[in-house]
Amino acid sequence: MARTVSSQRKIVNTVLAWTIGVLIFFPILWTVLTSFKTEAEAIASPPSLLFFDWTFENYREVQVRSDYFKHFMNSVVISFGSTLLGLLIAIPAAWAMAFAPTPKTKDVLMWMLSTKMMPAVGVLVPMYLLFRNTGLLDTRIGLVMILTLINLPIIIWMLYTYFKEIPGEILEAARMDGASLAKEIVYVLTPMAVPGIASTLLLNIILAWNEAFWTLNLTASKAAPLTAFIASYSSPEGLFYAKLSAASTMAIAPILILGWFSQKQLVRGLTFGAVK
Amino acid sequence: MGSITLKNVSKVFGAHTVIPSIDLAIDNGEFVVFVGPSGCGKSTLLRLIAGLEDVSGGQIVIDGKDATDLPPAKRRLSMVFQSYALYPHMSVRSNIAFPLKMAGEDKSAIDRKVEDAARVLNLTDYLDRKPRQLSGGQRQRVAIGRAIVRQPAAFLFDEPLSNLDAALRVNMRLEISQLHQQLKTTMVYVTHDQVEAMTMADKIVVLNKGNVEQVGSPLELYRRPANLFVAGFIGSPRMNFITGEIARGYSAHTVGVRPEHIDLSTSTGAWRGTVGVAEHLGSDTFLHVAVDGVGTLTARVGGDFPVKHGDQVYLSPQEGRVQRFNEEGLAIR
Amino acid sequence: MATLHTRSAARLMMAPSVLLLLAWMVVPLAMTVYFSFLRYNLLMPGMEEWAGFDNYKYFLTDPAFFQAIFNTLAIVLGVLFITVLGGIGLALLLDQPMFGQGIVRILVIAPFLIMPTVAALVWKNMFMNPVNGLFAYLAKSVGLQPFDFLNNAPLMSIILIVAWQWLPFATLILLTALQSLDEEQKEAAQMDGAGAWSRFVYLTLPHLSRAITVVILIQTIFLLSVFAEILVTTNGGPGTQSTNLTFLVYAQALLQFDVGGASAGGIIAVILANIVAFFLMRMIGKTLEA
Numbered sequence: 001m002a003r004t005v006s007s008q009r010k011i012v013n014t015v016l017a018w019t020i021g022v023l024i025f026f027p028i029l030w031t032v033l034t035s036f037k038t039e040a041e042a043i044a045s046p047p048s049l050l051f052f053d054w055t056f057e058n059y060r061e062v063q064v065r066s067d068y069f070k071h072f073m074n075s076v077v078i079s080f081g082s083t084l085l086g087l088l089i090a091i092p093a094a095w096a097m098a099f100a101p102t103p104k105t106k107d108v109l110m111w112m113l114s115t116k117m118m119p120a121v122g123v124l125v126p127m128y129l130l131f132r133n134t135g136l137l138d139t140r141i142g143l144v145m146i147l148t149l150i151n152l153p154i155i156i157w158m159l160y161t162y163f164k165e166i167p168g169e170i171l172e173a174a175r176m177d178g179a180s181l182a183k184e185i186v187y188v189l190t191p192m193a194v195p196g197i198a199s200t201l202l203l204n205i206i207l208a209w210n211e212a213f214w215t216l217n218l219t220a221s222k223a224a225p226l227t228a229f230i231a232s233y234s235s236p237e238g239l240f241y242a243k244l245s246a247a248s249t250m251a252i253a254p255i256l257i258l259g260w261f262s263q264k265q266l267v268r269g270l271t272f273g274a275v276k
Numbered sequence: 277m278g279s280i281t282l283k284n285v286s287k288v289f290g291a292h293t294v295i296p297s298i299d300l301a302i303d304n305g306e307f308v309v310f311v312g313p314s315g316c317g318k319s320t321l322l323r324l325i326a327g328l329e330d331v332s333g334g335q336i337v338i339d340g341k342d343a344t345d346l347p348p349a350k351r352r353l354s355m356v357f358q359s360y361a362l363y364p365h366m367s368v369r370s371n372i373a374f375p376l377k378m379a380g381e382d383k384s385a386i387d388r389k390v391e392d393a394a395r396v397l398n399l400t401d402y403l404d405r406k407p408r409q410l411s412g413g414q415r416q417r418v419a420i421g422r423a424i425v426r427q428p429a430a431f432l433f434d435e436p437l438s439n440l441d442a443a444l445r446v447n448m449r450l451e452i453s454q455l456h457q458q459l460k461t462t463m464v465y466v467t468h469d470q471v472e473a474m475t476m477a478d479k480i481v482v483l484n485k486g487n488v489e490q491v492g493s494p495l496e497l498y499r500r501p502a503n504l505f506v507a508g509f510i511g512s513p514r515m516n517f518i519t520g521e522i523a524r525g526y527s528a529h530t531v532g533v534r535p536e537h538i539d540l541s542t543s544t545g546a547w548r549g550t551v552g553v554a555e556h557l558g559s560d561t562f563l564h565v566a567v568d569g570v571g572t573l574t575a576r577v578g579g580d581f582p583v584k585h586g587d588q589v590y591l592s593p594q595e596g597r598v599q600r601f602n603e604e605g606l607a608i609r
Numbered sequence: 610m611a612t613l614h615t616r617s618a619a620r621l622m623m624a625p626s627v628l629l630l631l632a633w634m635v636v637p638l639a640m641t642v643y644f645s646f647l648r649y650n651l652l653m654p655g656m657e658e659w660a661g662f663d664n665y666k667y668f669l670t671d672p673a674f675f676q677a678i679f680n681t682l683a684i685v686l687g688v689l690f691i692t693v694l695g696g697i698g699l700a701l702l703l704d705q706p707m708f709g710q711g712i713v714r715i716l717v718i719a720p721f722l723i724m725p726t727v728a729a730l731v732w733k734n735m736f737m738n739p740v741n742g743l744f745a746y747l748a749k750s751v752g753l754q755p756f757d758f759l760n761n762a763p764l765m766s767i768i769l770i771v772a773w774q775w776l777p778f779a780t781l782i783l784l785t786a787l788q789s790l791d792e793e794q795k796e797a798a799q800m801d802g803a804g805a806w807s808r809f810v811y812l813t814l815p816h817l818s819r820a821i822t823v824v825i826l827i828q829t830i831f832l833l834s835v836f837a838e839i840l841v842t843t844n845g846g847p848g849t850q851s852t853n854l855t856f857l858v859y860a861q862a863l864l865q866f867d868v869g870g871a872s873a874g875g876i877i878a879v880i881l882a883n884i885v886a887f888f889l890m891r892m893i894g895k896t897l898e899a
Contacts, residue, residue: 009706016702020702021713024458024716024720024773025717028731031731047746053762074786089629092626093625093626096623099619103290107628108623119875121855121878121880122641122879125640128862129640130640167359170364173355176354176425178375226724231730238538248730252705259718266781
């Protein structure tokens with residue numbers, strides 16, 4: 001705006017926005033705070049906001065009693081594994097579609113995106129049976145495979161849009177300079193595409209970490225990632241709010257931080273570029 | 277070393293034929309310019325020579341060897357792109373060194389050649405900068421440096437000056453011409469600007485809709501255009517074309533005479549007309565004259581000639597400077 | 610751009626993705642279709658027999674099915690209503706000049722980054738629990754009876770939880786679209802005498818319409834298959850009051866081990882999703898043209 005906004009209006013906006021923001025964020029804040037309370041404090045009435053005896057015992061107990069670390073590692077392995085595998089398969093495909101397009105390229109891309117829209121429930125039965133009969137049930141590798149498949153369309157799509165932003169002439173220059181296809185990809189394309197690849201990596205780790213269908217149905221105890229582990233808290237076993245809060249805080253912290261840095265990528269990836 | 281021959285080369289994109297068939301011979305050491313309006317196929321032709329596009333038919337022979345199926349890397353050509361196409365993540369030094377690195381040369385040889393190229397192009401102070409820190413003209417020189425360093429059989433330029441402002445363009449034109457004198461390597465240069473073509477070329481290839489209209493030296497094209505298209509394309513301002521009775525008087529369907537070949541007088545002459553717009557450049561004045569029974573003709577006079585809008589003048593074409601064209605638009609000699 | 614060399618290389622480079630996705634699309638789906646025509650229960654293996662369309666008949670005439678369809682639509686429409694309207698409002702607010710906009714954005718985005726199981730449990734235990742929850746405390750402190758959300762209004766509770774999670778998504782998308790509205794257009798409208806409301810109705814809303822459509826379509830795709838939140842809070846209950854189609858199929862497959870029935874249900878879910886996907890793909894297709 002060319003005219004300066006009155007600072008009075010700015011203050012009103014600020015108060016309104018911050019109030020709503022805090023309200024929306026409150027459940028998360030509450031969870032984090034509760035994680036530092038004793039169980040008794042956690043269900044105390046009236047509930048205390050900041051002034052209570054802060055303690056770390058919940059964090060300790062969660063790890064000791066339920067081997068939290070193992071589930072955390074499962075989440076890490078599954079998220080990173082499926083993302084890296086996905087990138088490996090997707091980068092060549094995205095290259096091909098961005099730099100050597102054919103009249104059919106657009107259709108193929110659309111078809112790939114459409115595979116993401118198939119409801120998981122439609123193939124729950126065969127996948128469960130398949131996993132059971134091949135011994136993939138409750139294994140990390142099984143989950144990596146299936147998460148790679150469901151996220152592959154988004155990875156390809158995001159890489160495609162980033163690759164398209166690289167001027168084709170620069171790759172042609174590399175060709176004229178004597179680079180073979182492999183060298184062209186390694187020395188010129190990849191360095192220029194690093195920001196795009198990083199964004200895609202970020203977004204996909206978030207999606208894989210939070211996936212809550214296959215991770216719930218295809219795991220039991222060995223390969224269960226954090227999503228399933230937290231779900232096991234749904235049947236109450238006595239007073240446990242504080243421990244639940246501790247487990248939850250640890251489960252969501254990495255992604256919260258990651259996600260705060262990836263807002264632009266989230267928009268691009270999840271709207272399939274329909275909104276810029 | 278540096279001769280390129282095109283035999284019956286054609287290019288089709290889907291249902292659209294961009295180049296029907298072209299035969300062309302480029303000799304070693306020549307500065308050849310492909311010129312023509314937008315969409316005439318000149319860039320496509322250059323890219324076919326470079327190997328960035330496949331020919332749909334015909335042969336491309338480089339230095340006596342059939343290069344039609346060779347990938348760009350193996351043709352020993354260098355290309356300077358319109359947008360310079362520098363590698364943004366590499367320094368100027370690495371940009372220029374890249375082709376040598378791809379060729380597998382050893383570090384000391386690379387360093388030496390890069391320094392040499394940088395010296396020739398006045399880039400020595402910028403070797404460690406990144407492209408985004410350079411001006412347009414400097415980037416242009418880096419692109420040229422990258423092309424030189426490979427010592428190719430021929431240089432290919434794809435409208436390299438289009439992205440520069442007018443003053444810079446004039447300077448770079450001179451620099452490229454000087455480079456050609458120095459290196460004596462074949463250069464194939466694409467532009468839509470006929471001034472660049474005229475000033476830089478040994479040989480000009482005028483293209484229109486994928487066809488070669490004429491091949492010749494600049495002066496040849498200027499003095500003896502083969503058809504209406506070339507006559508109207510070369511020379512600025514454009515040649516005047518007259519049909520009808522006056523043309524019949526010269527035994528032709530259309531006659532053409534360049535603005536600079538028309539004599540003006542306020543008292544007597546072949547054609548009478550009224551001055552419309554007068555464009556004063558200081559050294560010259562271009563008059564747009566509405567001639568009775570013919571239409572508007574453009575004539576050039578010295579900057580001091582005293583005419584203004586509405587004046588009556590007489591135009592006379594200079595002897596021997598009238599070009600004659602038949603019904604098909606071909607020149608009658 | 611492409612030559613023979615690059616084109617054949619390109620085909621090779623696309624092959625793994627295309628083949629994998631093709632297999633992923635065709636094989637399991639074909640198996641589901643096959644199973645849907647069998648009478649197959651995991652508790653009685655080896656007794657499968659051809660059942661024709663029986664599974665479909667049972668599934669489609671099961672009162673639980675109608676409840677599930679209704680619940681599915683209720684969840685989708687309920688969440689859409691809250692998130693689209695809330696999203697527009699929040700986006701408009703965040704587009705205003707203020708202090709600390711970056712931090713407010715972070716606060717507003719957070720729910721979307723929480724895994725569904727955590728979100729659901731936090732709401733279930735800490736807010737909605739009629740004994741220990743915060744809502745119960747608030748009610749008691751003003752003298753009201755605490756409301757047992759999950760037992761008495763299971764569907765509404767689920768809608769609330771899911772809407773909380775998706776509001777950031779809608780807000781982010783709409784805010785991005787809002788910020789791409791040309792500043793000069795707004796100024797031209799002011800010159801033309803348009804007040805704030807007119808500017809909103811005639812400039813902002815039309816500009817946002819595309820983003821709103823995208824939000825609706827994409828959210829619908831994901832909302833049709835809400836699962837974790839239901840599993841972890843109400844387990845579809847009480848009875849089937851909060852069971853949606855996804856949960857119904859899950860229950861039939863992994864709780865009742867009725868492979869045949871669950872497969873039929875799965876196919877129906879696929880058909881439903883395809884209808885939505887059709888419109889979404891058209892929308893995306895138009896983007897690719899641009």
